[in-house]
Amino acid sequence: MALPLSILDLAFIGEGETAADSLTASVALAQRAEDLGYRRIWYAEHHNMASIASSATSVLIAHVAAHTRTIRLGAGGVMLPNHAPLTIAEQFGTLETLHPGRIDLGLGRAPGSDQQTMRALRRNPSAADTFPQDVLELQGYLSGESRIPGVDATPGKGTNVPLYILGSSLFGAQLAAALGLPYAFASHFAPTALEEAVALYRRDFQPSAQLDRPHVIAALNVIAADTSEEAQEQFLASKRLRVSRFLGRGRTFTTEEADMILESPAGQQIVQMAKYSAVGDAAEVKEYVDRFAKLADADELIVAFSATDRKVWLRSAELLAEAHGL
Secondary structure, three states: OOOOOOEEEEOOOOOOOOOHHHHHHHHHHHHHHHHOOOOEEOOOOOOOOOOOOOOHHHHHEEEHHHHHOOEEEEEEEEEEOOOOHHHHHHHHHHHHHHHOOOOEEEEEEOOOOEEEEEEOOOOOOOOOHHHHHHHHHHHHHHHHHOOOOOOOOOOOOOOOOOEEEOOOOOHHHHHHHHHOOOOOOOOOOOOOOOOHHHHHHHHHHOOOOOOOOOOOOEEEEEOOOOOOHHHHHHHHHHHHHHHHHHHHOOOOHHEEEEEHHHOOOHHHHHHHOOOEEEEEEEHHHHHHHHHHHHHHHOOEEEEEEOOOOOOHHHHHHHHHHHHOOO
């Protein structure tokens, strides 16, 4: 049996696009993914990023859910230190009430933003320190066993929206194992600790009411095209775009400038972020995805389609689904 495949939709705003264009494309991807047999689509909370349209994660999930029928939808993830657990319980309890059996809630402790944006969010810099307690508080609201006497989430209470711990280090693996929750590793941009974190999670996992055995979701980038050459061209374009996003500080580099930067130490760090990337035609992508699944010891894969061209972006989903046997 092929591993289940899911999608991390970064809701990117392409060159010459508006946020509305991006959200329309996200609906189109979800509808196509549903037909193709993908298990779930997640959206990530990022703030103050001109190239990403998923900042209001729960609102986007509601919109996509209203335009699809069966595919699971969720956060990959909500950065819980940015929010009161009660607020997130109410938001995702509402989503689960409107779309029963289709909602996931992935949780991260990173800010999803820079220091100035953290200030604008009214976030306390030490908020991440209480992440484990906040997860438990949130879980209590959703299960109907509130940890704060007299306070319930409505909607939310008793919906038991499944929780997932997101991470890119050993901290998340330890927490997911201790709480008996599924663990999703962000290896699509932070590949370094993947194998060590998964091994730790599987070794220390404690069964819970939500989950009786470990469940690992590993992330990777995918660019699939009808020819290997086209896929490689898109992969280079995506790396050039990352240079502008991470190093541009508001400016866009020319192709020549981006290529020079990619050869520098700072550029090589950006290249390393995309270490786990399946790029090529359908057969090449399938071979890489199969190898990655074994390396990651994964129970499920979640893919970020990183092509900058919208047609190749959507075609990647189709080719991967067909090659993987969905």
